[in-house]
Amino acid sequence: MKQMEEKILREGVVLPGDILKVGSFLNQNIDTQLLAEMGQEIAHLYEGCGTTKILTIEASGIAIAAAAGIAMGVPVLFAKKHKSSNVDGSVYSTIVHSFTHNEDYNVVVSKDYLSADDHVLLVDDFLANGKALRGLIDLCDQAGATLVGVAIAIEKCFTGAGDQLRAEGVRLESLAAIESMSDDAIVFRS
Amino acid sequence: MKQMEEKILREGVVLPGDILKVGSFLNQNIDTQLLAEMGQEIAHLYEGCGTTKILTIEASGIAIAAAAGIAMGVPVLFAKKHKSSNVDGSVYSTIVHSFTHNEDYNVVVSKDYLSADDHVLLVDDFLANGKALRGLIDLCDQAGATLVGVAIAIEKCFTGAGDQLRAEGVRLESLAAIESMSDDAIVFRS
Numbered sequence: 001m002k003q004m005e006e007k008i009l010r011e012g013v014v015l016p017g018d019i020l021k022v023g024s025f026l027n028q029n030i031d032t033q034l035l036a037e038m039g040q041e042i043a044h045l046y047e048g049c050g051t052t053k054i055l056t057i058e059a060s061g062i063a064i065a066a067a068a069g070i071a072m073g074v075p076v077l078f079a080k081k082h083k084s085s086n087v088d089g090s091v092y093s094t095i096v097h098s099f100t101h102n103e104d105y106n107v108v109v110s111k112d113y114l115s116a117d118d119h120v121l122l123v124d125d126f127l128a129n130g131k132a133l134r135g136l137i138d139l140c141d142q143a144g145a146t147l148v149g150v151a152i153a154i155e156k157c158f159t160g161a162g163d164q165l166r167a168e169g170v171r172l173e174s175l176a177a178i179e180s181m182s183d184d185a186i187v188f189r190s
Numbered sequence: 191m192k193q194m195e196e197k198i199l200r201e202g203v204v205l206p207g208d209i210l211k212v213g214s215f216l217n218q219n220i221d222t223q224l225l226a227e228m229g230q231e232i233a234h235l236y237e238g239c240g241t242t243k244i245l246t247i248e249a250s251g252i253a254i255a256a257a258a259g260i261a262m263g264v265p266v267l268f269a270k271k272h273k274s275s276n277v278d279g280s281v282y283s284t285i286v287h288s289f290t291h292n293e294d295y296n297v298v299v300s301k302d303y304l305s306a307d308d309h310v311l312l313v314d315d316f317l318a319n320g321k322a323l324r325g326l327i328d329l330c331d332q333a334g335a336t337l338v339g340v341a342i343a344i345e346k347c348f349t350g351a352g353d354q355l356r357a358e359g360v361r362l363e364s365l366a367a368i369e370s371m372s373d374d375a376i377v378f379r380s
Contacts, residue, residue, distance in 0.1 A: 028304040032259035032336040059248035062255040063266065069222035070257065078249070113219040172372040 001041050001175040002154040003034060004153065005188050014181050018128075018156065027060040027125050028154060038175055039067025042103065042123065045173045046072070046091040049148045050106045053114070055122055055140065057107060057132055064153055074121075077113050079139060081105040092142040096135040099128075105134045117142030127152040127174065130161030137170075157189050191229050191365040193224060194343065195378050208346065209320075210353045216343060217315050218252040229257025232313065232341040234379050235363045236262070237252055241311045243267055244275070245330065247297060247322050254343055256315040264311075267303050269329060271295040282332040286325035291317075297325045306334030317364065320351030327360075344368065347379050361380040 013021040024029040042064075054076045056065035062078050069076035083105060087093040091108040098105060114120070122136050133150060140147050149171035155162045157177050165172050175187035203211040204261050215221040217378045232254075244266045246255035252268050259266035273295060277283040281298040288295060304310075313325050323340060339361035347369050355362050367379040 023253070023300060024302065028268060028270070029257065030268075031255065032256065032262075032266055035266075036260045037258060044348075059252060059268070059270070062249060062252040066220065066225060066256045067260065068224065069220065070226045072198065072222075074222065075215075076222055076225075076253065078218060078220075080249070102193060102373040110213060110218060112214065 001038070002102060002178040003037055006174070007031070007034060007094070008154070008176055009186060012186065014183055014186065017147075018158075019182070020154065020156070020178070020181060022154065028074040029084070030063050031112050032125075034152075036071075038064055038153060039069075040072040040119075040172075041175060042068040042073040043071035045094040045151065046121055047151060048116045049121075050119045051148050053118045054121050054123050055079065055109070055114070055136055056123045057081070057103055057136060060126075064125055068121070068123055068151065072121075077109060078110045079136060090137045092136045094138040094142075096131050099131075103137045107132075107177055109139055111143070114139065114143040115129055118143065119148050120145045122150045123147045123152075124150075125153045127172075128159055133161075135166070149173065156181075191228070193227055194366040197221070197224060198344070198366055198368075198378060202376065204373055204376065205283070208371070210344065210350075210368070210371060210376075211347070212344065220253050224281040225257045226261075227255055227258075228254055228343060229261040229366060232258040232311075232363075233261035235341065236311055236339060239311075240309045241338050243308045243335075244311050244313050244315045245269065245299070247271070247326060250316075254315055255293070258311070258313055258341065262311075267299060269297045269299045271288060271297055284332075286321050289321075289327045291314055297329070299320075299329055301333070304329065304333040304335055305337040308333065308335040309338050310335045311338045312340045313342075314340075315343045315346045316356045317352050318349055318353060319363075320349070323351075323355070339363065346371075 057079045069110045093108045150176045155174035155177045179187045247269045255266045283298045342364045345364035345367045369377045369379045
């Protein structure tokens with residue numbers, strides 16, 4: 001998505017540890033014009049795929065999922081992160097390791113809102129190591145839901161996690177796919 | 191807002207402790223048609239007020255703020271909750287007590303994204319005791335930003351917190367304002 005790549009080139013900041021800071025327009029301060037366009041692009045990519053629900057994870061996936069949900073006319077469900085392992089039978093739950101905080105989280109959704117009838121599109125802001133995404137896929141599997149595919153705002157292709165998922169048969173679309181990045185250059189997958 | 195009140199009457203569940211469960215359409219599973227209408231209603235209420243930024247707090251305020259931001263054409267900034275008090279000089283920070291989790295949080299936004307030039311509309315899903323809202327107002331004060339007003343999806347009027355803010359001169363608009371609620375009846379402010 002051209003506007004997304006241009007925005008990353010203009011405002012993204014590459015920090016040590018393969019961190020791409022996009023807080024100025026994506027995951028803290030949100031450019032809502034770009035956000036609406038992202039939602040429309042995701043709707044376009046998955047048009048006619050029979051999606052009944054978008055699933056994301058709090059917090060920075062929510063705005064993108066909401067924009068896509070509005071554009072597609074489907075509800076958005078967000079999984080919650082809990083530090084405690086104290087979950088009961090009313091939820092689907094999986095453990096996700098956060099490299100940012102070096103901690104394990106329980107990621108949960110209520111069983112009331114995800115079922116075997118659902119055709120689910122996963123949406124998130126970043127795909128780096130893919131751990132959060134695999135957690136969401138696990139929640140869908142537990143519910144017996146059908147995975148339609150994945151839409152990611154920014155994929156860090158150089159980790160290999162996205163291509164690994166594709167090799168496993170998951171349809172995965174990124175609005176911006178970064179092949180490599182450094183202080184002085186960000187190269188997108190063509 | 192008629193659609194919001196009707197949805198609460200149809201799907202809201204009143205639980206002990208003055209809890210109103212609206213996870214089926216608002217703060218876990220999100221009805222995106224209603225969400226878009228909420229965004230348009232907030233845009234309508236604050237039309238011509240010169241808003242330059244919407245400020246909300248993670249996680250359940252984000253979708254509503256995003257819908258309002260898209261409808262108004264202004265950026266959305268969300269404050270993050272941290273348990274640690276380890277904040278540095280690059281952020282505005284305030285402490286908010288959560289009654290739900292009986293814990294204090296540091297609520298922070300980067301100084302890069304909020305300034306004295308901003309005219310800020312605060313958006314959140316619930317107004318109960320008003321603690322989160324007062325935290326966001328404090329962040330605006332620290333930045334020297336101008337407070338345009340507040341838009342809340344559901345106000346629990348019976349706590350008095352909303353009317354207290356109004357008495358202090360804050361413009362506060364609720365899409366649904368609940369005067370009283372119990373197992374068998376939810377009464378809206380007329």
